[in-house]
Amino acid sequence: MCAKRTRVLIVGAGPAGATLACLLARAGVDVSLIDRQSDDHAPRIGETLPPAIKPLLLRLGLWEAFLRDEPLPSYGVQSLWGADTPELYSFIANPHGSGFHVRRECFDAMLRRAAREAGATLSLGIRIGAVERGGRGFRITSAGPRPQREWSADWVVDASGRSAAMARKLGATQKREDRLIGVVGFFAANPEPGRAMLIEPIESGWWYTAPLPANRVVSAFMTDAALWTRSASQLDRWQRLRHSAPFTAQRTGTERPVRPLLVTQAHSGHLTEVCGPGWLALGDAAICRDPLSGGGVYEAMRGALAASEVILTAPDSQARALADYSAAVRRALSAHLTTRRRYYALETRFAAAPFWRRMTQAY
Numbered sequence: 001m002c003a004k005r006t007r008v009l010i011v012g013a014g015p016a017g018a019t020l021a022c023l024l025a026r027a028g029v030d031v032s033l034i035d036r037q038s039d040d041h042a043p044r045i046g047e048t049l050p051p052a053i054k055p056l057l058l059r060l061g062l063w064e065a066f067l068r069d070e071p072l073p074s075y076g077v078q079s080l081w082g083a084d085t086p087e088l089y090s091f092i093a094n095p096h097g098s099g100f101h102v103r104r105e106c107f108d109a110m111l112r113r114a115a116r117e118a119g120a121t122l123s124l125g126i127r128i129g130a131v132e133r134g135g136r137g138f139r140i141t142s143a144g145p146r147p148q149r150e151w152s153a154d155w156v157v158d159a160s161g162r163s164a165a166m167a168r169k170l171g172a173t174q175k176r177e178d179r180l181i182g183v184v185g186f187f188a189a190n191p192e193p194g195r196a197m198l199i200e201p202i203e204s205g206w207w208y209t210a211p212l213p214a215n216r217v218v219s220a221f222m223t224d225a226a227l228w229t230r231s232a233s234q235l236d237r238w239q240r241l242r243h244s245a246p247f248t249a250q251r252t253g254t255e256r257p258v259r260p261l262l263v264t265q266a267h268s269g270h271l272t273e274v275c276g277p278g279w280l281a282l283g284d285a286a287i288c289r290d291p292l293s294g295g296g297v298y299e300a301m302r303g304a305l306a307a308s309e310v311i312l313t314a315p316d317s318q319a320r321a322l323a324d325y326s327a328a329v330r331r332a333l334s335a336h337l338t339t340r341r342r343y344y345a346l347e348t349r350f351a352a353a354p355f356w357r358r359m360t361q362a363y
Contacts, residue, residue, distance in 0.1 A: 006032040009153035016283025017159030018111035019304035025118035038125030044104035051096035074099035131169040158281040177268040179225040185257035189215040
């Protein structure tokens with residue numbers, strides 16, 4: 001089998017991987033970008049972007065392309081965290097203006113398109129098999145049915161999300177802080193959907209609801225995996241829980257979701273090692289952030305900027321650059337976990353319930 005030679009192989013074509021591929025390709029680096037998903041239009045979560053996304057997209061030269069997908073403005077967050085009535089945390093004072101509600105599949109496709117236009121090679125529907133160190137770099141083989149594909153790369157980057165597929169094959173291990181999952185439904189929009197994301201805690205978890213472009217609303221129930229049993233009746237249970245959250249029910253109406261529920265991992269966690277000679281992890285592969293932070297996509301793209309600087313550093317300075325990158329990720333992880341624990345502790349109405357006990361204790 002003849003291996004494709006590439007300077008950098010990026011595993012995962014989400015916001016982190018696609019942004020990095022775009023940056024490196026624009027710098028003249030030969031980049032191959034692969035992703036295990038074969039459906040470019042599959043629904044994804046992480047639909048609300050903070051105001052800080054605007055200067056980042058401007059820096060990447062993608063602001064006009066972003067606007068062409070007609071994102072909805074997000075004027076703030078309505079929260080019932082620790083309160084019986086919603087409080088609005090407005091973006092009116094933010095120097096970057098509003099945040100945005102997007103269709104994630106369209107947003108991710110925009111970033112992948114930019115990477116291809118910059119010169120990166122994109123391949124979908126590919127799972128990673130063997131990863132071997134050799135010579136100056138790595139040899140990577142695809143998994144699954146033949147024909148297998150093979151790459152030879154000086155650098156490998158894990159942007160595969162919470163699975164951290166590449167880093168684990170290189171010996172890194174993952175630490176989970178909790179077992180949070182999201183059970184997600186999509187609805188046809190109410191006539192006048194609110195333009196702020198809504199967060200509403202209940203005894204067994206918490207809900208977030210946000211309007212989407214194309215007359216849709218997304219609503220996700222966040223809970224502990226051990227407290228959620230997948231069964232034929234899970235939609236009925238999800239509906240009952242949704243109606244037990246009155247403000248969420250008001251936003252989403254009485255109808256059933258327009259497509260099957262999506263159950264997705266949402267835990268906080270991190271890799272024990274996020275980089276080494278010739279490799280690094282970024283985005284959710286490096287740090288899994290609680291969706292409550294609302295900044296996962298932005299942080300993934302911002303991390304791609306830092307990763308590009310490491311890879312573009314002169315060889316005799318890369319050891320120092322990798323050490324600095326690792327230290328920065330550790331600082332970001334510490335800040336996230338501190339904020340997360342403090343925030344979950346603020347909701348005291350359900351403190352004795354299993355979900356809330358688990359989220360305020362170490363996993």
